Amino acid sequence: MQMLQEAICEKGTVLPNGVLKVNSFLNHQIDTGLMIEIGKEFASRFSEYKIDKVITIESSGIAPSFFAAHSLDVPLVFARKKKSLTLKDNVYTSEVFSFTKQESSEITVAKEFIKENERVLIIDDFLANGQAAQGLINVVKQAGAIVAGIGIVIEKSFQPGRKLLEDKGYHVESLARIDSLSDGKITFLQEDAG
Numbered sequence: 001m002q003m004l005q006e007a008i009c010e011k012g013t014v015l016p017n018g019v020l021k022v023n024s025f026l027n028h029q030i031d032t033g034l035m036i037e038i039g040k041e042f043a044s045r046f047s048e049y050k051i052d053k054v055i056t057i058e059s060s061g062i063a064p065s066f067f068a069a070h071s072l073d074v075p076l077v078f079a080r081k082k083k084s085l086t087l088k089d090n091v092y093t094s095e096v097f098s099f100t101k102q103e104s105s106e107i108t109v110a111k112e113f114i115k116e117n118e119r120v121l122i123i124d125d126f127l128a129n130g131q132a133a134q135g136l137i138n139v140v141k142q143a144g145a146i147v148a149g150i151g152i153v154i155e156k157s158f159q160p161g162r163k164l165l166e167d168k169g170y171h172v173e174s175l176a177r178i179d180s181l182s183d184g185k186i187t188f189l190q191e192d193a194g
Ligand code: 5GP
Pocket: 018, 019, 020, 021, 022, 027, 060, 097, 098, 099, 100, 124, 125, 126, 127, 128, 129, 130, 131, 132, 133, 156, 161
């Protein structure tokens, strides 16, 4: 997706350990125009997948999935990362190891928001080792619902997340695929370069 690649090139900075910082348009300050286009792009890529619901993880997944869910005309559910007094019974939980924080946390979704046999689209901001996506898959499966697809804003293709998910049979659509962040330089996979 050209507009996204341009934002990454112009505003992204490469941190040590293969981390891309995009705080100026995705992870802290949000470029709402770009998020709307990202949402439309997800909706178009998954338009034939009969999606009933979009699920993401707070907080950075919410902005890019909001307009996707709106365009698909389905609800958006976000998994909570923080324990809450209002959310402790009748929940699905899953352990997620965070790539950027290097610690485990438990994600939680109230049972009432995912129903058996619903076709669920998982969306997240980044795909690295696939742990966040796997945590959401676990929650969807506990509910007896179906993972209809996985939409990622920025995939770091040099990490094993995509392969892990595809090997399990999931369909992954990434709007930007980064081949390398070596030497502080951002290069995209050839298929996105044009
Ligand atoms: P994974 O679970 O696939 O290893 O990592 C994905 C999660 O870690 C995303 O939800 C995202 O929040 C975070 N993440 C992974 N890599 C990066 C990165 O390079 N930059 C940023 N900003 N977040 C990342």
